[in-house]
Amino acid sequence: MFTLKDLVRRTVLTKRHCYAVCGDDGNLTWEQFQDRVERVAGALVAAGLNAGDRVAIMSLNNAIYFQFLYAVIWAGGIVVPINTRYAPKEVETCLEDLDGCWLASDEHFVTLLRSLEPQVHGVKGHFFVGKGAVPEGYTGFGTLLEGDASLVAGDPLTTDVALIFYTGGTTGQAKGVMLTHQQLTYATQQIAAAFRTDKPLCFEDRYLHSAPMFHMADGIMCFVTAMLGCANTFMERFNVPEFVEHCNRFSVSWITLVPTMMKALCDYLQETGKAIPSIKGIMYGGSPMPRATLAQIMDVFGDVQLFHGYGSTEGLIITLLEPKYHTLDEKNRRLLESVGKPFHGVLLGIFDADGKPLSYGEIGEVYVRSNGVMKGYWRNPQQTAEALRDNWYHTGDAGYISEDGFLFLVDRVKDMIISGGENIYSIEVENAIGTHPSVDEVAVIGRPDSSWGEIVHAVVKCKNGHTLTYEELAAHCRQWIAGYKVPKSIDFVDDPLPKTPVGKINKAAIREAQEKVHLLET
């Protein structure tokens, strides 16, 4: 009975003079925001948008995108933010998969979309959410703002889909994750509750969208800010000096970053002597925070609150490592490597390959149960049935739960290597190799082997000016991990390892490339 529209209405009711948007193009209060969103929604209805219509958006972060996203939802449509780093063919596949859609784009992607359109069936219209001249054939945002709010007939049901996020594009066919109003408000509320600390995220805060909004990690914050009535500000792309400048210009107090970005930011602040005194909360994810980076953050940001979240597009929010564990105390050394405890309202289980539940400390696949778990994959009942089995969402992540209830992730299940009957988690091996001071990047994969089933193989890029031999690195590994986990082969490369669109090392691409390269035999 409570939709994403009600979330905005509630904030307008209780905090209408607070800011929804601030930035170079001016500020909007939540009341002004809702008024604009309603008018744009009316224009979308007038243009022929029906309830349940998909609206694909290809845009870098900006305030118009933010308003347009809510307007589509207001009109009863489904927002489909497309990963702007996808290759053209991947974008085409997503658009085609939508089975008829509307297109929205900023100035950066109009050309790309035009090149794809001949291959995409059922495009119903074009909206421009960028800067500068409105491209031909597109309806500009200024025109949309002249819409008639009264044309919006009613509200969606809470069980209606509000968003589709495509995921997994780089490791196979992209799948459209369907998320309903209820699932999104549920997850939003969990995050809002987690941010209720003694220095809570509140109406006085300004959240900077510097991570791409097409990714759930930042995308969900579009709803969290609306629930808490705090202001949104936007950067098209993350870039350290501009980030610092933006934060200081708009007194940004809350951000989302991955640890590698945090490190680059701290390095820059330490080198330049600059500061961002307004920051009070930092959400991160993707990997644990190295203690060295944590020390740097404490040096640069003082007692800033760090939140380590683990989630996925399909499961939304899953676990959280709260600020209190982000210290350099010896007692937190172990916990800092975890992803924390399940949110209230989220149940976890660890299961073996046969679906048998495992106990504390035993490694297996992480299953999740919550009201935030997706409705399913768009037009993909088979993959849906695979992911949502036995009343659990199967994350594909491998990990264990400690006796004190913390979740430790060790790997993707499909990245587990089975060698001579032993399960080997590639991340364990990667961590061992990564401790060598000459190593810059590393990826560990399994390679088919006639006698062992699979063997452990590593791909390593040394730091500039450093070199290593197989023997040196294998000897180093033996100090950290059991002999059977030490790579049987290592490939030393000069170029940075390939990355996925969200900046993770792309193991699928490495596996493919490795099939073609010479192996340095043991």
Place this chain on the structure above:
Amino acid sequence: MFTLKDLVRRTVLTKRHCYAVCGDDGNLTWEQFQDRVERVAGALVAAGLNAGDRVAIMSLNNAIYFQFLYAVIWAGGIVVPINTRYAPKEVETCLEDLDGCWLASDEHFVTLLRSLEPQVHGVKGHFFVGKGAVPEGYTGFGTLLEGDASLVAGDPLTTDVALIFYTGGTTGQAKGVMLTHQQLTYATQQIAAAFRTDKPLCFEDRYLHSAPMFHMADGIMCFVTAMLGCANTFMERFNVPEFVEHCNRFSVSWITLVPTMMKALCDYLQETGKAIPSIKGIMYGGSPMPRATLAQIMDVFGDVQLFHGYGSTEGLIITLLEPKYHTLDEKNRRLLESVGKPFHGVLLGIFDADGKPLSYGEIGEVYVRSNGVMKGYWRNPQQTAEALRDNWYHTGDAGYISEDGFLFLVDRVKDMIISGGENIYSIEVENAIGTHPSVDEVAVIGRPDSSWGEIVHAVVKCKNGHTLTYEELAAHCRQWIAGYKVPKSIDFVDDPLPKTPVGKINKAAIREAQEKVHLLET
């Protein structure tokens, strides 16, 4: 995808050594609690309980009731806590309305239930959740604990009904409010988030169920404690000296009371010089906290956290006045009379009699929209359609929302008096009369009048040893409220005013009685 069972499982996963129950009959950890609940659920299944079966419970608060409640839910049944203050005929009506049910009772209600059974169709079995010898024909809790947990086949859906609370029994036909797993977990999470203060309700706390568990105000705390992993302790009936003794024996830290109970408690503590140093949070509702009582609380409890909640069985949680507004500062004087702001995830609206939305400050009926709103009334589609119209729950409460987003309740819509075309809210008149130092209790109702439509009529009980005349009290009122709101007639009575089972003044009974008495004319 997340049920009330998962709520317990999550706590067992993360905090299994924390206490679920503590009291004179021993303590149970959450792990032990789940183990017992699973076994009792197995016994219920073995006894023939099917998914969706209704299990009516008539019992005062105790730890067995608490376990049994969860066991019914675990087995897929629907718990129906019956108001133990209902008259026999009212209990019979509820049981008959359930259209077949199981009965559970403690030692206090076995006789009553036996007397009603001949008139109730389809009773399937009897369970004893009390102390002492197991009555003939009842299955004792000890026997239920020997059940086989593996007999429980699976989990309910989140959209399945978990609880039915009967409400409104004294003012008409009782209606069974159906609440699903999802609605209850949603409301539970809202409350858990609200209690995340700088001194949060957490696993170290002990919550005392002293208000009756058959009422939603305390009933929902059975789930909040499970979500947060804190301990439950129980009192059969509220009684000030025993309450103080119980709190100190078990280091109770969190309680739910109504303002009149708070006042009695403070009076007692001040008179006896006793203290309850362990209390850190107090939830109250039903009426605003008088400033005099607040001053007493601050004197007795120091900086205890006070939460004023407004909700209803149908709407679950609606608004909350947070601890920070509970001060004697002049700036909070006005806000203390409000019921606070809507919870995150709850939208309010104020509507006139024609269903037209009203603006800030305008008085009308309070409508609510949230994921905690009931599924409907059990076997009562007509009343359901009446209460859940136009995608809103119609509370029947009259109030207004201030410019700063606080909800002020003024009356029940049906208690509004229309006199000479003016809307008069009885509570306003009651408040004016209540400020007179000689007044002990007051109720204001409308009486039919040929020239005015209705006239304002008051029923007043003076404090012992005090007397008042109509002229004295009317003159007092004119200092506080407009002339047209001053009662045209006042009836002075010697006996306390009749109360509803939850302790509120029973206006329906007063209206009925007044039709028979002589009016003191103006």
